Amino acid sequence: MSHWFEGLVLANDVQLHYYRTGGTAKPPLLLLHGFTDAGLCWTSVARDLEADYDIVMLDARGHGCSGAAVSGFTTEMLVADVVAVIQALQLPPVTLLGHSMGGHMAAHVTKKHPELVRAVMLEDPPWRGLEAEPLSGEEENGLEQWATNMRELQKQPLAERLEDAADFNPHWLPDDVRTWAEAQGQFQVEVFTQGLYQVSRDWKAIVPELARPGLLITGDPIRGAIVTPEVAQQALATWPEGRLAYIEGTGHSIRRDQHEAFVTAVRQFLKEN
Template sequence: MRNDWTQGTVSVNDGIELYYTRTGNGDKPVLVLAHGLTGSGLCWHQLAADLEPNYDIIMFDAYGHGKSSRIDPNKRFDLVADLNDLIDGLALNRPGIIGHSMGAATAAVFAAHYPEKLALLILEDPPWFDLPVDEQKSTKTMQDWKQQNLADKKKTLKELQKNKIKESPNWEEAILPEWAQAKLDLDPAFFDQVSFDPTGWQDIASKITVPTLIITGDNDRGAIVTPKLGVKAIQILDKGEFGHISSAGHCVRFEQYKPYLTMVQLFLKQNMPK
């Protein structure tokens, strides 16, 4: 993290504390970055550093992630409401929102529910599927991921990074320390609470009115959004664009950072209010 970046917490409803890192002080157009499942706000640090000259960037830890509150089954579990409360708590005026995976799903629903509260939307491989997803299978997947996270917590940061390099040699090395730390910081109880509705994306997309860019990679490398779905999405979205980046999977920016950065910068330049 850069020395001039600041960090703090925002108290949202039901006593949940969301931790965030910020690059500016509000004197530039604001971007809120929402990470994916098992990630953290600082997993965006590479992109934030490159966008910082022109934007004030807020990278927050979702509930149960990073340094945000641990999961309490007696408190609300609503990631969209958390995002809304964060924006209100920081008194942000129509920020742009960039989300990856879980964060993209959260940002998309937020945009559908609160169109007046954001300027634009960038979705990095949201969990939107062509075919219906088996709910029972999805629940089992979450529990499998929980067990994987518990196993990850028995490893050191260096071991996690070494394993990821072996598994995904084309990942950006600059992001690996934060990626590994996020696995150790995650509250595994999150997997017992989270659920997604991947089949309802069409209704969500139909209610999004702000300029929206969907970025995805190759399906045979793990990307979720297919070209067919991408074409359908831009037909449904009021102001939609679809971008495909080759030789990348689900974590597009970790695998093909430079073309991802170029695509994001161009979209922001064309659509972000000054």
């Protein structure tokens, strides 16, 4: 990573931090991480792809080294942040690769700004078989408990988080363990008060308007993956240029659970698009 560089983009009153692998003559690949992760959580994937692509790893607001999400944490703001970074870096149409929250962001950017996007890959986005509805009291309590759990996690020394992550995820690469543990310590817990839950309910309205080639990467719900086979089938039925890559033996963090299979699927899609 010694030859990678980093920078800041001011977007919507927030300083957004990013890492970039260099090679600006190569096709741009913008990586968008999941909730509580950070840009460097893509390190192992970026190492495998940087020879052929100009990779930008963005820290979302409230994550990594980016500024706080004091002005809000909504889908609209997250999408505006991504657009601002693409424009500030003067990138040609990009390929987007997003995990979880980042996948949802990538889908929204593709829908609203297709002129900025060449293709899009979504790693287990938060697409559930639920219609949009108000946040229930039970769900609000769940978010409060999640925030409490995160505060407790952040009290642990980094070495302890590293050990626990490695023990719980024996198949993860060392880079994935390290960057996950570091990102949990950087995450700004205040994000939980900024409307998080609103970002995961409207995929059925987005997918039919994704007018770009796409890859939906899914895992096993029994292992914690969000996108079920039924949801994947519904999504691809209305996504003319979308296709599916199911990777067996993976949960929500597909690329971490089966790194080689994930990178193989991504490489194949990039080669064809």
